[in-house]
Amino acid sequence: MEDGHHFLADILTMGALLLGAALVSVLIFRKLGLGAVLGYLVAGIIIGPDGLGLTGDPETILSFAEVGIILLLFLVGLELSPSQLWFMRRDILLFGPLQVALCGLAMFAVIYSVLPFSWEAALVLGLPLGLSSTAQVLPLLQSRGRLKTDYGEKSFAILLFQDISIVPLLTIVAALSRAPAPEGAPSGLTLAIYAVLAIVGLILAGRYILSPLLRLVGRVSERELFIVTGLFAVCASAALMQSIGVSAALGAFVAGVMLAESPYRHELEADIDPFRSILLGLFFLAVGMMLDLNVIVEQPLLIFGLAAALVLVKTAIMFGLGRLFGLNSRAAMIMALLLSQGGEFGFVLFAASQSALLIEPEAASLFGAVVTLSMATTPFLMILAGRLAAHKLPVDVKLDDPGLAEQASVIIVGHGRFGQTVGQIMQAAGLSITIIDIKPEQIDVSGEFGRKVFYGDGTRIDLLHRAGADEADAILFCMDDRSIDAESLMPVRETFPNARLFVRAFDRRQMLELMPTENISIVREVFESSVHMASEALSQLAVSADVREKAIAEFRRRDLQRLTAQFKTGNLRAGSRHSFGVTDSDDFYLDEG
Numbered sequence: 001m002e003d004g005h006h007f008l009a010d011i012l013t014m015g016a017l018l019l020g021a022a023l024v025s026v027l028i029f030r031k032l033g034l035g036a037v038l039g040y041l042v043a044g045i046i047i048g049p050d051g052l053g054l055t056g057d058p059e060t061i062l063s064f065a066e067v068g069i070i071l072l073l074f075l076v077g078l079e080l081s082p083s084q085l086w087f088m089r090r091d092i093l094l095f096g097p098l099q100v101a102l103c104g105l106a107m108f109a110v111i112y113s114v115l116p117f118s119w120e121a122a123l124v125l126g127l128p129l130g131l132s133s134t135a136q137v138l139p140l141l142q143s144r145g146r147l148k149t150d151y152g153e154k155s156f157a158i159l160l161f162q163d164i165s166i167v168p169l170l171t172i173v174a175a176l177s178r179a180p181a182p183e184g185a186p187s188g189l190t191l192a193i194y195a196v197l198a199i200v201g202l203i204l205a206g207r208y209i210l211s212p213l214l215r216l217v218g219r220v221s222e223r224e225l226f227i228v229t230g231l232f233a234v235c236a237s238a239a240l241m242q243s244i245g246v247s248a249a250l251g252a253f254v255a256g257v258m259l260a261e262s263p264y265r266h267e268l269e270a271d272i273d274p275f276r277s278i279l280l281g282l283f284f285l286a287v288g289m290m291l292d293l294n295v296i297v298e299q300p301l302l303i304f305g306l307a308a309a310l311v312l313v314k315t316a317i318m319f320g321l322g323r324l325f326g327l328n329s330r331a332a333m334i335m336a337l338l339l340s341q342g343g344e345f346g347f348v349l350f351a352a353s354q355s356a357l358l359i360e361p362e363a364a365s366l367f368g369a370v371v372t373l374s375m376a377t378t379p380f381l382m383i384l385a386g387r388l389a390a391h392k393l394p395v396d397v398k399l400d401d402p403g404l405a406e407q408a409s410v411i412i413v414g415h416g417r418f419g420q421t422v423g424q425i426m427q428a429a430g431l432s433i434t435i436i437d438i439k440p441e442q443i444d445v446s447g448e449f450g451r452k453v454f455y456g457d458g459t460r461i462d463l464l465h466r467a468g469a470d471e472a473d474a475i476l477f478c479m480d481d482r483s484i485d486a487e488s489l490m491p492v493r494e495t496f497p498n499a500r501l502f503v504r505a506f507d508r509r510q511m512l513e514l515m516p517t518e519n520i521s522i523v524r525e526v527f528e529s530s531v532h533m534a535s536e537a538l539s540q541l542a543v544s545a546d547v548r549e550k551a552i553a554e555f556r557r558r559d560l561q562r563l564t565a566q567f568k569t570g571n572l573r574a575g576s577r578h579s580f581g582v583t584d585s586d587d588f589y590l591d592e593g
Contacts, residue, residue: 021047022281029379037136038379040281041372044288074234074252088157095154095325096161099318099339104130106313110306120176121359125367127169128349129310131162132339133375135283140338140382151327151335158339163253166345170352177356194244199254202237206258214259233259284375287344291372292365303366307373311381314340337381342371402454402467408432411472411499413458414479415446418504418525422478423451434467437479459488461495469496477503480525485513489520508563515567531555555580 021043029039046052108126112119137159141152210233217225233255241251296303315336322332350364408431412423415437426433435451436458437443446453456463458477469475475496477484484503493501501520505511514522531552538548558579565574 017047018282018285022285026281036281037140037284038376040284041288041291041376044285045291045293046288048289048291070238070248070252071234074230074256088153091154091157091325092161095321096158096165099158099321100127100130100162100165102130102317102321103314104128106130106317107310110309110313117359117363121353121363124173124176124349124353124356124358125363127172128346129342129367129371130314131165131343131345132159132314133341133343133378134159134163135344136341136375136378137338140378149331151322151331151338154322154325154327155335155338160253162343162345166348169349173349173352173356173358176358178358195241198240198244198251202240202251202254203258206233206255210255210258283344287347287372287375290347290368292369295362295365295369299366303369303373306367306370307377310342310370310374311340311377337384338378340381341374341378346371400452400454402434402436402456402458402463405434405454405467406432407468407471408434409473410434411436411458411464411467411469411475413437413475413477414481414504415442415451415453416478416480418480419476419478420446420451422476434472436463436467459484459492461491464492464496469499472496472499474500474502477501479504480506482506482510484510486515489514493519508566511563512567515563 022040025043025046026036026039029036029042104127106126107129108123111117111126112122115122117125137155141155210229214229217229234252237251237255238248239251241254242248318336318339319332322335323329327335347368350359350367353359354361354364410426410431410433412419412426412433412435415423415435419435419437423433423435435446435453436456437446437453438455438457440455443453443455454467456467458464458467458479459481464475475492477489489501489503503514503520503522505514505522505524507524511522511524514520535548535552538551539545562574562579568574
């Protein structure tokens with residue numbers, strides 16, 4: 001019993017020490033404008049074994065904190081439906097492999113030419129340096145609202161492939177290994193087959209087990225059960241991947257994608273995000289604690305030179321690839337600088353190479369220091385990217401939470417060309433409005449024209465609560481989001497029954513996906529403008545007002561009939577006979593008489 005008491009006391013003391021150091025350091029570095037990650041790294045260095053020596057084994061803390069990366073990939077998966085991944089397939093399957101191969105081989109050439117290593121050692125040290133830090137880059141993209149920009153999407157595609165590439169890289173290490181192979185160890189091909197089967201199994205489990213389970217939890221209405229269900233999905237999928245030797249983070253990402261189209265994904269995101277934030281902070285603390293300061297003191301020029309070479313080589317290669325894959329110079333440079341550091345999987349691969357007797361422990365420590373130092377450069381490189389940009393990045397935009405807004409009768413989500421018009425008409429009618437947008441660039445532009453826009457994802461239930469949706473008369477979804485469907489709006493309908501809902505649909509297909517939701521008004525974004533243009537054209541062509549009105553009324557009636565037929569049958573071709581101009585359409589003629 002006394003041992004248990006001491007163990008608990010040690011855990012609490014360690015937790016207080018880690019969180020206290022992080023709190024002080026992050027506050028300082030945030031104040032300096034250098035970001036939280038550098039603050040965590042410096043805090044880890046100060047309290048680590050080579051600093052003040054206030055902590056225990058940093059590798060144990062790192063292993064625990066890697067759960068933060070797993071949760072991060074799960075949350076990213078929640079934002080991506082399978083259709084979006086299919087849309088990104090070219091970047092994931094072509095851009096990603098080219099980046100990993102070219103950057104890894106370039107660093108292999110640098111190491112082999114300047115250090116007295118065998119080609120095998122140089123290869124297993126160089127290839128991991130082609131990977132970037134998912135734990136550092138994705139939160140940065142998310143916090144600044146840039147994950148859906150052109151360079152943000154390509155950065156994510158690269159990072160996703162890098163997580164997948166851990167399998168072939170470990171296979172290369174195993175193939176070159178000088179250590180006796182453990183009995184029963186699977187081959188690289190077997191491992192790849194296991195990975196594919198595991199992914200298929202996770203997708204089926206998500207569709208036929210997890211989604212019904214979430215619906216059951218939703219009916220129970222216990223928030224704690226959402227947290228338990230979400231963490232269960234993450235842990236189970238990550239454990240499955242880890243058990244077959246694949247990246248646990250990849251398993252968590254697949255679990256997130258499985259639930260991306262669930263109506264409860266926003267609740268899961270809101271519940272799990274705090275765990276992710278804390279554990280990612282601990283991860284960077286542990287990385288700082290593991291930095292071997294003695295290695296840096298003994299060979300400072302070599303380590304700083306290798307870190308600089310890593311950043312410069314990766315920046316040059318990724319800039320060229322970015323231009324090749326359609327990014328303009330500004331976006332390509334931002335992406336290149338953003339991904340120029342080494343990544344956390346480097347530590348995993350260095351340890352595997354050491355176990356395979358391909359490198360000495362000293363080499364693993366040396367290149368671990370190189371990766372850590374390269375991570376520390378990212379905040380400075382992002383400042384440089386802002387200065388190199390043709391126009392400043394909107395990092396100085398004041399992103400106020402909707403909780404600061406005064407109570408309004410109408411909440412408008414999305415302030416692009418569509419939302420701007422809607423908002424002005426609402427105000428012209430004397431209604432008070434609260435505007436929410438997730439794009440800092442759009443908030444910046446709106447601010448220049450004197451319009452206050454609050455930052456956030458307006459489809460999240462918790463954010464709508466803070467914006468005053470409980471007391472609002474209407475919520476208008478005006479953003480260009482083609483993934484919104486009836487399921488995603490159902491929680492909003494149920495949570496805010498007194499608010500009338502209006503949603504912008506991109507086209508007929510999205511309108512059909514939204515129609516199952518009752519008491520929601522759907523507006524096709526170009527429908528009324530098309531009707532208006534046709535009316536103006538008929539007027540200019542001297543068609544009488546009576547004929548114009550009858551033609552438009554008949555068109556509206558037939559369009560509604562066609563929509564009804566399509567909705568009932570689930571077939572987009574249904575009701576074609578109601579359209580004008582098809583061979584089997586109903587007869588309908590108007591004349592001037």
